[in-house]
Amino acid sequence: MGKITNALKKAAEERLERIEKISRLKEREDLIVKKIGESNVDPSIVTYFDPKALISEQYKILRTNILSMNKGKPPQTIVITSSIHSEGKTVTVINLAVALAQSVQKPKVLLVDADMRRGRMVKYLGVDHKVGLMEILTGAAKAEDVLFHLEYDNLAFVGSGGIPENPAELLASDKMKQFLAEMKSDFDYILIDTPPIIPVTDAGIVGPIADGVLMVVQAGRTQRGIIRRAEDLLFQTHSKILGHVLTNIEYHLPEYIYRYL
Ligand SMILES: Nc1ncnc2c1ncn2[C@@H]1O[C@H](COP(=O)(O)OP(=O)(O)O)[C@@H](O)[C@H]1O
Ligand SMILES: [Mg+2]
Structure with missing residues (x-):
């Protein structure tokens, strides 16, 4: 009895210590994301609210890695996909787009939501744009009419628009190639958010007409075999995999490694 009581007491103390540690961490200035103004942008778009936050720095590292590809001739059109749903594609691509737009140059x-099945980019941006890529590809609207900006003049968005019957066919159409070609002459970088590659083919259609594909992988959830299968599907479509972005990472390394100032 005594042993059990002691063990329970010890466990309770340890739990308290853990809670205290977490709350100390939460109080740390550099981990708190400062939301500015009355914006409706989702707090997960950290680069938008707080470019100096520790998390924003990770998206800047991703930006640097992309910009230094091909000996200073980085890819201009990049597709973002993942193996399965909810791995963090949309949050990653919006943060990356903001980080790119914040570069000194x-x-x-341009960020395009090509997930015409469950596109949630406009939701994350806190706007209510119902017209987007679907309308461009069906000829119901022109790109210049659906393109919108938030705070940054050099960052434009095209939402997914309405939900079509045939998203894969629309993405495979000449209209899509035409749209991309036009945008390539207007923008330095075009990021394209797509649905996951295992359940639907869309990313495999846009992948080969872009310069490359970034694969988002949710750490602790997506299994190796699933990632391999997703990559096989991309290889089959002759998409070039530029690299992987791991999401849902916890900081296991000592904090001083990440801190500089
Ligand atoms: N790097 C990350 N670390 C932890 N959670 C993340 C990360 N990126 C996104 N998330 C969370 O994962 C969930 C799914 O993100 P979302 O971008 O909508 O996924 P997808 O577009 O792949 O379906 C959201 O709740 C989002 O806040
Ligand atoms: Mg998404």
């Missing part, structure tokens, strides 16, 4: 960046 102020490149012109």
